[in-house]
Amino acid sequence: MDSIELEILWSNLIGIVTERAKALQRIAFSPVVREAGDLACALFDQRGRMVAQANTGTPGHINSLAIAGKHLVSLFDGKCEPGDILITNDPWLSAGHFFDITILTPIFRDAKLLAYIGSTIHHTDIGGYGIGAGARDVHEEGLWIPPLKFYEKGKPNETLHAIIRQNVRTPDAVFGDFSAQVSSGQAAADHLIALCERYGLEDIEALSDEVIRRSEEAMRGAIRKLTPGTYHGESSFDVPGGDVITLKSAVTVDADSGTIIVDFTGSSPQTNVGINVVKNYTHAYSTFAVRSSLNPDLPNNTGSLAPIEVRAPEGSILNCSYPAPVNARHVVGMYVPMPILKALHQVVPDRVLAEGSGAVWTMQVQGSRASGEAFTSAMFNYSGGMGARARKPGLSATCYPTGVAAVPIEILESAMPIVFDRKELRRGSGGAGRERGGDGQIIQFRLNTEAPWWLNAVPSRLDKGPDGIDGGHSGASGRFRVNGEDVNSVRKLAMNPGDVVVLETPGGGGFGE
Incomplete structure (x- = not known):
């Protein structure tokens, strides 16, 4: 396939998935x-390999979707018919928790399977405990949807739809989001069929x-430019409840084969609160960190991900067991x-960031x-500050590595x-540093209600701020207060009318002395 033909077809593929992602976002x-x-x-x-991703989305969802799609294609190989649509939110097969539901649409032209279009989005509610970390096992956290047919031959799976509707608090919103995923997938199918007909592709x-x-050759080429060896990095941070989690990475560069192995042996074991991570999600953010440091312009697909191997001991917090x-x-x-990034700083010091605030601070209210x-x-x-870069300050109120933005307060107040x-x-x-870390933010809110309400709050870094790098200073730790009192709890909080919540998110680490 010559380069001009490839570029034309590739642009069409990217246009199809990006247009569908933006349509999904608009109508969700x-x-x-x-x-x-x-x-x-x-x-x-047809083999379940991710070929193209939209140019919008979050790394945790995108690279987890690559694995979820492969699982669904394998499980339903030879079992799909025109009009079928597949679904799952199995944490160990997809994006790591029940709220993220994957919809995969087989694309048929007449009776011939062409490809699949998939999407993963965070749903409003999935029953159970809610978004917080207080559940004691996965079964308390919500409705588990195994790999099933959501639609069969173009008709809804009425039994499955009834089960979902009965087990969520806001069924109209949940099924509104399902409709957005299904309709965007159907439109993408129409566009792909038109592409194949236009260019004579079977x-x-x-x-x-x-x-x-x-994509794979280009990624291996980028790895071969690195100095071979094994490089180590470590990051520690406190989580809801005050426990300290330690993540250790050994990044091995094999320039001969053009591969990188990221090994998290020595990291903290899994815990009894809901902050454990399945390997899919660990793989998603590991590959994102490596790719964005070495060759961020490459297409993100099965090829460019193949040279990066991620290892984490089963039963660790980064590869938790059922x-x-x-x-x-x-x-x-x-x-x-x-x-x-701390390990890669020893190889490509000008392409990495200092530590940032880490996870976004997630809030969910019920009442x-x-x-x-x-x-x-x-x-x-709500994001804290991003870590500083080698030649630029960190961005304020911007969380690396997620691509999730803050929902505007006007939208929340209207809803x-x-x-x-x-x-x-x-x-x-x-x-502080040669380049300063980004600033966090201060948010204060309350509920205008006469009845008690519930708050699921998931802050982190309340005791220890993000590390600087190369002599840079640490960013400030965060604070989470209710009615002026510091709170550090993993449980869902019972709130009263008039209670005031104040969040002060961490700042990013500095870069250089």
Whole structure:
């Protein structure tokens, strides 16, 4: 396949998945999808290999979707018919917790399977405990949907739909998001069929082979430029409840084969609160850290991910075993790049960041309106400061590595009885250095309700701020207060009318003396 033909076809593929991702975002019901972009959309070939991903989405979803798609294609190989749509939120097969639901649509032209289009989004509610870390095992956390057919021959699986509707608090919002995923997948199918007809393609297998081959060769080429060896990094941070988690990475560069092995042996064991991480999610953020440091312009697909191997001992906090609770897995998962970047600093010192604030601070409120109608917010996120770069300061109120934005407070106030009194940068919270870390932010809110309400809050770094690098200073640690009192709890908080919540997110570490 010559380069011009490949570029034309590749541009079409990227256009299809990106257009569908943006359409999904526009029509989604959940604010965390519609406003914050907590989603992923990707195209898979007949063998379940991710060929192209949209240019919008979050690393934790995108690279987990690559694995989820492969699992679903393997499980339903030869069992799909036109009009079938597949679904799962199995944490160990997909994105790591029940809220992230993957929909995979087989694309048929007449009776011939062409490819698959898949999406993963964070849903408003999935029953159970909620987004917090307080559940004692995975079964307390919500509804577990094994790999099933969500639609069969174009008709809804009525039994499955009824089970889901009965087990969530906000079924209209949940099924509104399902409709967004299903309709965007169907539109993508129409566009891919049109592409094949326009260019005389029987399927996309030859195109997929070429894209994946070139992507893998380019990634191996970037790795071969590095100095061979094993490099170590370590990151420690406190989590809800005050426990300290340590992540250790050994990054081995094999220049002969063009591979990198990231080994997390020695990291903390899994815990009894819902911050454990499945290996898919660990793999997603590990590959993101390596790729963004070495060759960020490469297409993100099965080819460019293939040269990066991720290892984590089973039963560790980065490869937890069933039935570990996982609903707040992002609290640890978003720290995965930090020890990798510290290791890569020894190889490519000008391409990495100092430690940032880590995970976004996730909030979820539940209660009843004056009318008695129940409400449940989708999670809304607040970032601390990003770590400084070698030649630029860290960005304020910006969380590396996630791509999730904050839901605007106007949207939240219009959707539920919440009032924000304060939202501003936390000046001076970034660590000093040749380049300064980004500042965190201060947010104050309360609920305008006469009834008690519940708060799921998942802050981290309340005791220890992010490390600087290369002589840079640490960023400030965070604070979480209710009615002026510091709180550090893993459990869902029972709140009263008039209670005031104040968040002060951490600042990023500085870079250089």
